[in-house]
Amino acid sequence: MSDGLNVAQREAVNFLSGPSLVLAGAGSGKTRVITHKISRLIEAGLEPKRIAAITFTNKAAAEMRERAKAILQAKSLGKLAKELTICTFHALGVRMLRQDGAVLGLKPNFSILDSSDVESMLKDAGGTVDAATARGWQWTISGWKSAGLTGDTALAQAKNEDERVTAIIMQKYEERLSAYQSVDFDDLIGLPLKLLRDFPEVCTKWQAAFGHVLVDEYQDTNATQYEMLKLLVGARARFTAVGDDDQSIYGWRGATLDNLRRLPTDYPNLKIIPLEQNYRSTPQILQAANNVISNNPKLFPKKLWSDIKAGEPVRVVDADSEEHEAERVVARIQSLRASESSIAAQPKEYEDFAVLYRANHLAKAFEKAMRKAAIPYKVSGGQSFFDRAEIKDLCSWLRLLSNNDDDPAFIRAVSTPKRGIGHATLGTLGNFASSYKLSLFEALFTSSLSGALSSKALGALHEFGRYLNDLEFRARQTNGAEDAKAFLMEWLKDIGYEKHLMEGAETEKLSAARWANVLDFVDWMSKRCGGEIDDTAGVTLVSESKTLLEVIQNVSLLSTLSEREGEQNVVTLSTLHAAKGLEWPHVMLVGVTEGSLPFSRNKKPKPSNKTKGSKVALDDDEEDDTDVLESKAEDDITRLQEERRLMYVGITRARNTLMVSWTKKKKAGRDMVSASPSRFIAEMALDVQTIREDPMAKLKALRAEFAAKATAHALNTAATAA
DNA sequence: AGTTAACTCATTTTT
DNA sequence: TGAGTTAACT
Numbered sequence: 229m230s231d232g233l234n235v236a237q238r239e240a241v242n243f244l245s246g247p248s249l250v251l252a253g254a255g256s257g258k259t260r261v262i263t264h265k266i267s268r269l270i271e272a273g274l275e276p277k278r279i280a281a282i283t284f285t286n287k288a289a290a291e292m293r294e295r296a297k298a299i300l301q302a303k304s305l306g307k308l309a310k311e312l313t314i315c316t317f318h319a320l321g322v323r324m325l326r327q328d329g330a331v332l333g334l335k336p337n338f339s340i341l342d343s344s345d346v347e348s349m350l351k352d353a354g355g356t357v358d359a360a361t362a363r364g365w366q367w368t369i370s371g372w373k374s375a376g377l378t379g380d381t382a383l384a385q386a387k388n389e390d391e392r393v394t395a396i397i398m399q400k401y402e403e404r405l406s407a408y409q410s411v412d413f414d415d416l417i418g419l420p421l422k423l424l425r426d427f428p429e430v431c432t433k434w435q436a437a438f439g440h441v442l443v444d445e446y447q448d449t450n451a452t453q454y455e456m457l458k459l460l461v462g463a464r465a466r467f468t469a470v471g472d473d474d475q476s477i478y479g480w481r482g483a484t485l486d487n488l489r490r491l492p493t494d495y496p497n498l499k500i501i502p503l504e505q506n507y508r509s510t511p512q513i514l515q516a517a518n519n520v521i522s523n524n525p526k527l528f529p530k531k532l533w534s535d536i537k538a539g540e541p542v543r544v545v546d547a548d549s550e551e552h553e554a555e556r557v558v559a560r561i562q563s564l565r566a567s568e569s570s571i572a573a574q575p576k577e578y579e580d581f582a583v584l585y586r587a588n589h590l591a592k593a594f595e596k597a598m599r600k601a602a603i604p605y606k607v608s609g610g611q612s613f614f615d616r617a618e619i620k621d622l623c624s625w626l627r628l629l630s631n632n633d634d635d636p637a638f639i640r641a642v643s644t645p646k647r648g649i650g651h652a653t654l655g656t657l658g659n660f661a662s663s664y665k666l667s668l669f670e671a672l673f674t675s676s677l678s679g680a681l682s683s684k685a686l687g688a689l690h691e692f693g694r695y696l697n698d699l700e701f702r703a704r705q706t707n708g709a710e711d712a713k714a715f716l717m718e719w720l721k722d723i724g725y726e727k728h729l730m731e732g733a734e735t736e737k738l739s740a741a742r743w744a745n746v747l748d749f750v751d752w753m754s755k756r757c758g759g760e761i762d763d764t765a766g767v768t769l770v771s772e773s774k775t776l777l778e779v780i781q782n783v784s785l786l787s788t789l790s791e792r793e794g795e796q797n798v799v800t801l802s803t804l805h806a807a808k809g810l811e812w813p814h815v816m817l818v819g820v821t822e823g824s825l826p827f828s829r830n831k832k833p834k835p836s837n838k839t840k841g842s843k844v845a846l847d848d849d850e851e852d853d854t855d856v857l858e859s860k861a862e863d864d865i866t867r868l869q870e871e872r873r874l875m876y877v878g879i880t881r882a883r884n885t886l887m888v889s890w891t892k893k894k895k896a897g898r899d900m901v902s903a904s905p906s907r908f909i910a911e912m913a914l915d916v917q918t919i920r921e922d923p924m925a926k927l928k929a930l931r932a933e934f935a936a937k938a939t940a941h942a943l944n945t946a947a948t949a950a
Numbered sequence: 951a952g953t954t955a956a957c958t959c960a961t962t963t964t965t
Numbered sequence: 966t967g968a969g970t971t972a973a974c975t
Contacts, residue, residue, distance in 0.1 A: 285964060318965045342965085359970070360958090413965045448964095480962065587961050612964090650951075785965060805962050827961055874962085895966085 231264060240468070240501045241265045244272055244440070247465040248499040249491055251472060253532045254517070254880035255508030255811065258470050262442050263296040265468060266312065267303065269440050276311040278439040282320060282457075284448055286786055288809065289315050292444070313438070317453055319785055321416035326781075328423055328430045337777075339410045339627050339634040340784035344620070346401075346412050349636060353400040369398045373414035374450045374482035376421075378402070408667065409633040417452045424459035435462040445809075446471030450482035458494070465495055473527040475877050477805060479870050488527060506532045506880075508811055510539030513886050516912040517879040523911050524869050544909060545889035549900075550590070550819075553889050554597035557583055557816050560887055561603060561799065564814060578604055582800040582812040584878050586827055590819045591801050598799065608802040614786060618729060618742045619749055625719075626780040629700045633667040642668075642692055645728035649692065653685040669693070695722075703776050709758025712776050716750045753779060804878045815882035817875075821890040825906040826871040875908040888912070 233241060237257055240250045241264045252258035262281060269279055281296075283289045297309035313320070326336045341349070343366065350369075351362040368391075372382050379399035386392040405411060411419060424431045441461050443449070446469040449457070461467045473488050492498050506514055514534050547553035565576040583594050591607055598605045613619060624640035631637075642649055660680050661671035671677060672693040678686055699719060706712045720726065725746065729739045756779045800812065819825065879886060894903035 316965065321965095340965090343963095416965075477962080478964090481964080589960075646951080803962065805964095870962095 233260070233264060234505055236501055236503050236505070237261050237264070240503070241268050243468075243499050243501070244269060244466075246497050246499065247461075247491075247495040248468050248501060249446075249488075250468060250470040251500065251502040251528050251530055252470050253472055253502070253504055253506060253530055254475060254877070255506040256503035256532070257505075257507055258444070258472075258503065259292060259295060261503070262444060262468070262470055263292060263299050265442065266296050267299045267305070270300070270305060270308060271303075274439045276308040277313065278437065279442075280313040280315075280320070280438045280440070281442040281444065282315065282317055283444045284316060286316060286319075288444060289319070316785070317449075317456075318413060318416040319782075321420045321456075322782065322785065324420040324423060324434065325411070325416070328427075328433075329419065331427055331430065332419060332422065333406060334411070334419070335409050335631075337409070337631045337781065339408065339631045339637065340416070340781075341405075341410050341412050341636060342614070342620075342784055343413070344615075345410075345636040349404060350397060350401060353397055353404065365394050365397050368394050369401065370412075370414050371482060372398065373412075373418055374452050376418070376452050376455070404635075407633070407665070408635045409631050410636070414452075417450075417456055421452050421456045421459070424456065431459060431462075434460060435464075440466045440468070442468040442470065444470055447473055447476040447485065447488055448478050448483045449487045450484060451487075454487045465497075474521050474524070474530075474873055475808065477808065477870060477874050477877060479866070485527065500528065502528065502530045504530055504532055506534040507536075508883055509534060509880060510536050510884060512539055512541050513879060513882050516542050516886070517876055519913045520872060520879065520908055520911045521876045524872055540885050542912065543885075543887045544905075544912075545887060546905070547889050547891045549893050550593040550891055550895075551597070553818055553891050554593040556889060557594060557818060557887075558597045558601045558603065560816060561814075562601070564885070576814075577797050578799045579797045580813040581816070582802060582807065582810075582814070582881065583816045583818055584802055584804050584807050584881065585817075585819045586804055586825050586874070587819075588803060590824075594801055594818070598801075604798040605801055606798045608800055608806050613745070614783070616742070616745055618746055621725075622746065622749060623780070623783060625699075625723075626703075626776065626783075628669070628696065629703050630777040630780050632669040632700075635661075635668050638668045645724055647692060648688045649685065653681060653689065656680050656685075657689065669696070706757065706776050709754045712757035712779075713750060713754035715776065716753065720746065720750070753783075804874045807881050808877050811881050811883055813882075813884045814887075815878070815885070816887045816889065817878045818889050819891065820875070820888050820906040820909055821894055822904045822906050823894060824890075824903075825875060825908060826868055872908065872911075875906075879912075 231238070231241075234257075237260065240248065240261045244265075250258065250261060252261065266279055266281060270276055281289075281292055283292060293309065293312065293314045296312060296314065297306060300306050300309050315323075322340070325332075325334055325338070329336065329338065346366055347359070347362050350365050351359065354362060354365065377385075379395055379402050382398055383392065383395035386395050405415070424434060438460065441457065443457065448471075457467070469488075469491065471488060473485055476483060476485055476488075479485075492500070509517070511534055514532050518532060545553070545556050547556055561578075561581050564581075565578075583591075585591060585594075595605065595607065614623070621640065621644045624637040624644070627634050627637040628641050639654065642654065657668055657671055657677070657680075660666075660674075660677055661668050664671065664674070666674065672689055677689075681689070702715060706715045726743055729742045729746070730736075732739065753776065757774055757776055802810075879888075888909060890903070890905040890909065892903060893900045
């Protein structure tokens with residue numbers, strides 16, 4: 229077999245008969261395994277449409293589909309690729325709910341609310357108008373939902389007044405969701421789970437639909453996802469879970485390593501296959517990574533090794549301040565790009581570098597330094613395309629067309645652009661609607677509404693309603709890309725959206741940029757209507773033209789358009805979380821400072837060593853209850869372990885060189901306090917593997933280099949002059 | 951309805 | 966320190 233797989237990989241690929249867990253260490257080729265296994269399953273006779281590969285992000289899904297397609301093409305099976313189900317958990321959930329949600333009272337055209345819709349709904353449900361509390365509720369409710377609780381069960385087990393209040397809000401929130409024919413992101417897992425659990429015939433159907441389920445990044449699954457998966461694969465348990473306990477960094481979002489821990493118990497015939505050969509990093513980098521992670525208890529024994537020839541030692545930089553640190557990073561990039569390089573024959577493009585940090589705010593100093601040094605960069609993450617106000621405006625309109633009951637969409641659409649319907653009118657309409665248990669849209673056309681409103685307000689509302697009806701009618705007629713585009717452009721003209729943007733923005737440049745986004749969006753939507761592009765979260769199996777309304781139903785699941793132009797060949801600035809799954813030849817891990825990388829919310833990052841023994845404590849809130857103290861200490865340990873995994877993820881992003889830096893001064897609110905290097909730096913075992921950069925020596929070298937260049941330049945000009 | 955002035959609060963974030 | 970949001974004006 230010339231598939232280029234190593235022994236362990238091949239074993240993983242060829243095991244088809246039952247449940248397996250592939251423990252894929254960083255850089256060990258897990259995507260290769262998944263994609264080859266997909267191909268292998270097809271060769272073994274499984275229909276492609278009965279294979280599901282589940283990922284966590286759309287990006288991962290798209291990449292996986294791409295790579296699976298490439299492998300299949302090599303075997304002349306390329307056209308089967310589009311029949312595969314390769315999508316996110318949430319997209320699979322949507323598919324199940326659109327098909328079978330009726331038994332739960334969901335119409336197939338239900339809307340998916342994003343987190344800002346949810347926030348404003350909760351604000352509304354609470355009566356109070358406090359964004360912070362609303363967000364707090366949102367956080368807690370989401371946590372409860374992903375642990376499998378409902379408003380009722382949450383209320384039953386609420387431990388204090390706070391939780392009781394939140395649970396009651398949750399009940400109200402649930403009522404509204406169903407009234408609006410809407411679901412939130414957690415529901416996209418929770419409701420399909422309910423479907424499988426409570427409706428045997430639906431469960432049987434979906435179990436039969438898939439002959440093998442592969443799950444990527446298994447360590448990121450939460451409790452509800454575990455249950456959903458378990459029911460989906462049924463007793464035959466034909467699944468492949470691929471994950472790495474050492475890269476579990478989303479515990480704060482509900483992911484739990486218990487899912488990994490209980491797998492061998494729940495499936496006694498589970499085949500466990502560790503992938504330990506790393507194809508990414510030099511031995512020095514790997515050694516540092518192994519050293520750090522060895523301080524965590526191990527769930528499954530696993531030790532990464534690499535065939536790659538030795539590279540540079542890991543460098544540790546002690547910086548005075550953030551600004552200094554940023555200068556050092558810039559200097560590092562410049563010198564690596566300039567050097568003739570004893571290290572691998574990499575072309576030192578800007579895109580070969582990444583600066584990784586724990587928290588977004590740390591990016592600032594680096595952005596500033598990069599701008600000053602004229603180094604092109606991009607900050608990964610940032611605002612997602614679909615979070616932009618203008619895009620949300622348009623999505624609200626389209627959502628409202630697709631689902632008339634979607635009140636949050638109604639509220640947004642009705643006042644973009646302003647059409648003389650203000651708070652007061654909307655408030656009256658809202659009260660009217662809720663007292664008759666109608667959606668806002670339905671309430672519009674009720675004759676008894678006229679008693680409650682002035683004729684002017686009523687007229688404005690009716691006109692809006694008529695326009696919506698007309699628009700919906702036209703939207704249903706659209707067929708194909710051209711049609712959709714014409715429709716969208718006409719609609720934008722109708723509502724005067726461009727003008728609205730021009731008037732709204734602070735600068736002309738800004739409004740032009742927003743309008744450009746709108747046009748991008750129009751393009752993007754219409755292409756999807758044409759069917760030649762079919763990446764709508766991997767939900768649709770066959771490419772065919774769709775109406776606008778069908779397309780909009782999947783849009784809430786997406787967060788990014790394809791990469792913007794002009795972002796190639798630039799240095800990446802990214803959080804450690806957002807860097808997972810990626811790799812760069814040269815990585816600089818910055819802000820590896822105690823209190824910052826093992827992150828802690830302490831007021832003072834450097835307390836005196838009075839609390840003997842407990843070296844673990846990340847927080848030092850005063851609590852006298854021993855019970856509380858104990859559970860707190862435990863919590864601290866788990867959190868520290870997750871921070872350590874974060875460090876591990878950071879280190880293992882590097883292919884050729886790794887630089888780790890920390891600062892002697894650190895921001896604490898307003899003022900600066902002195903700080904110490906992260907404990908993780910010591911854990912890398914620097915004495916063997918690492919050289920500590922002497923800042924002065926580097927500076928001198930740099931000066932010397934500059935001087936040399938200046939001399940050379942002077943000589944040159946002198947020579948040309950002569 | 952829109953604009954300024956005060957006020958607050960600072961992890962990680964995809965779907 | 967600075968952004969981002971809310972409350973209070975106009």
